[in-house]
Amino acid sequence: MCSRPAGPYLCSRSIHCNQHQPTMSKEITSRADDYSQWYIDLVRKAGLADYSAVKGCMVIKPYGFSIWENMRDTLDKMFKDTGHTNAYFPLFIPKSFLSKEAAHVEGFAKECAVVTHYRLKNADDGSGVVVDPEAKLEEELIVRPTSETIIWNTYRDWIQSYRDLPLLINQWANVVRWEMRTRLFLRTAEFLWQEGHTAHATREEAIEETRKMLDVYATFAEEWMAMPVIKGVKTPNERFAGAEDTYCIEALMQDGKALQAGTSHFLGQNFAKAFDVKFSTNDNQLDYVWATSWGVSTRLMGALVMAHSDDEGLIIPPKLAPIHVVIVPIPKPLPELDEAATSIATELRARGIRVKIDTDDQNRPGYKFAEYEKIGIPVRLGLGARDLANGTIEVARRDNKTKESVPLAGLADHVEALLADIQRSMFERAKTYRDQHITSVDSWDEFVRVLDEQGGFVAAHWDGTTETEVAIKEATKATIRCIPLDNPQEDGVCVMTGKPSSQRVLFARAY
RNA sequence: CGGGGCGUAGCGCAGCCCGGUUAGCGCGUCUGCUUUGGGAGCAGAAGGUCGCGAGUUCGAAUCCCGCCGCCCCGACCA
Numbered sequence: 001m002c003s004r005p006a007g008p009y010l011c012s013r014s015i016h017c018n019q020h021q022p023t024m025s026k027e028i029t030s031r032a033d034d035y036s037q038w039y040i041d042l043v044r045k046a047g048l049a050d051y052s053a054v055k056g057c058m059v060i061k062p063y064g065f066s067i068w069e070n071m072r073d074t075l076d077k078m079f080k081d082t083g084h085t086n087a088y089f090p091l092f093i094p095k096s097f098l099s100k101e102a103a104h105v106e107g108f109a110k111e112c113a114v115v116t117h118y119r120l121k122n123a124d125d126g127s128g129v130v131v132d133p134e135a136k137l138e139e140e141l142i143v144r145p146t147s148e149t150i151i152w153n154t155y156r157d158w159i160q161s162y163r164d165l166p167l168l169i170n171q172w173a174n175v176v177r178w179e180m181r182t183r184l185f186l187r188t189a190e191f192l193w194q195e196g197h198t199a200h201a202t203r204e205e206a207i208e209e210t211r212k213m214l215d216v217y218a219t220f221a222e223e224w225m226a227m228p229v230i231k232g233v234k235t236p237n238e239r240f241a242g243a244e245d246t247y248c249i250e251a252l253m254q255d256g257k258a259l260q261a262g263t264s265h266f267l268g269q270n271f272a273k274a275f276d277v278k279f280s281t282n283d284n285q286l287d288y289v290w291a292t293s294w295g296v297s298t299r300l301m302g303a304l305v306m307a308h309s310d311d312e313g314l315i316i317p318p319k320l321a322p323i324h325v326v327i328v329p330i331p332k333p334l335p336e337l338d339e340a341a342t343s344i345a346t347e348l349r350a351r352g353i354r355v356k357i358d359t360d361d362q363n364r365p366g367y368k369f370a371e372y373e374k375i376g377i378p379v380r381l382g383l384g385a386r387d388l389a390n391g392t393i394e395v396a397r398r399d400n401k402t403k404e405s406v407p408l409a410g411l412a413d414h415v416e417a418l419l420a421d422i423q424r425s426m427f428e429r430a431k432t433y434r435d436q437h438i439t440s441v442d443s444w445d446e447f448v449r450v451l452d453e454q455g456g457f458v459a460a461h462w463d464g465t466t467e468t469e470v471a472i473k474e475a476t477k478a479t480i481r482c483i484p485l486d487n488p489q490e491d492g493v494c495v496m497t498g499k500p501s502s503q504r505v506l507f508a509r510a511y
Numbered sequence: 512c513g514g515g516g517c518g519u520a521g522c523g524c525a526g527c528c529c530g531g532u533u534a535g536c537g538c539g540u541c542u543g544c545u546u547u548g549g550g551a552g553c554a555g556a557a558g559g560u561c562g563c564g565a566g567u568u569c570g571a572a573u574c575c576c577g578c579c580g581c582c583c584c585g586a587c588c589a
Contacts, residue, residue, distance in 0.1 A: 330548050366549035384548055
């Protein structure tokens, strides 16, 4: 394994410490050739994740996990800042719990992994181990697809009085949904996420919480991921199983498909009633509590990739990049280079900038440049004898592939400003693309044409019925992504049925 | 569950149709030398239950039968 001194997260021996085998970005399929394959190539070859020995499950590799850690740590702080605390509930849920809320069981029944036995034994024919039929569980256990049931069963014991409210809890966990078809990060059988579960004394307060956490997600998506999102509410058909209202943030990927990046649910009293969670009000009445739940998952990793990256590799916004700056000494045998690189790194680190010095002397600079572009490090500093002589350094930014020579004096200020500029311009670029791909249409022909030729969001009138929504989906594969919050009211007629409508909703083909 | 593809060295592949020396090639790895401002060159070396099982044959990576696994497209769902 690598033994040389390493920068944060990655060793200097090789960019991929875990395999010593950087693959060439030449091998990344271009977006134009096959967007889907581009995504898969990128995820695997930039060291984010890989397929595992288990069908439908992925291995999140060290570099990918370090990005997720940055997401997780940022969100965790945001949750704490809004009054939430973390807790942990069991992976296993008694089967009977899941059936207590009718819509909920309906929504998840088809994709649950079930534990039926608790012991293996050696096969009689010596062929290996088999499930011991003697060890059948009295009550089967479901591997959580989400934790509402086990949590509300617990909340019943935690909540007696209005003084116990609000109860604001989050959990970081893995969940399992037995998907028929999977894609790295976007839909895997097991994934990592956080799920917030809160209890409130009033309907209004719970709705406020639902909206507040949606805002947290939107802020995170836009300010950290540099990914513009549309906040909205789901139609009844797209609503979370067991919710009264599902709010969401919807993002647009570079191929024109939408991606739901986070959801926040107002659960009403559905789970309180299902699990009998009542509290004494301050005027001594008994009432069911009001609930919310909200979550984002490792799916955000997929969103991050598809929102920004290019044919050369990943482009990661500075705020989430495991390494902000890589210094590549152009290795003439020159001790002053190492000294200069170290002193630059020290100066940058003093400002909280995450810096790696590439001390590897095996690979040539050109190779390194390509590798760092592939893994999306926002800023690369090239430092050679020529620079030392001139008192300059080459500064290359990943997002727009520009290079400039800047004076070493004042470099830290320059880099700090540059990182901020990259963060901002990545957002602007994505937002421009997104805004150019919201199209208002008023006829069915136009609706279909825009979906096929431009993609993106299509703002169209809809008669408000699930039947029409489903028919449109069957005809075009487009779904209603959301009804934007504060959506302007406007009279019109449904794009499919011609029935009256009071507002446009956003359709798109989606991940 | 349908349709398609794949399984041969760490990775990516050729060989299979038409059975026959010691199973090749590229990348990577190791050693040495020369290199180093956009993916280095030369020389040498290591590395293989050809997915698994059974069969046909003098002989199977190759043909037959069975099985397993993974990926992609669709159905389901986000």
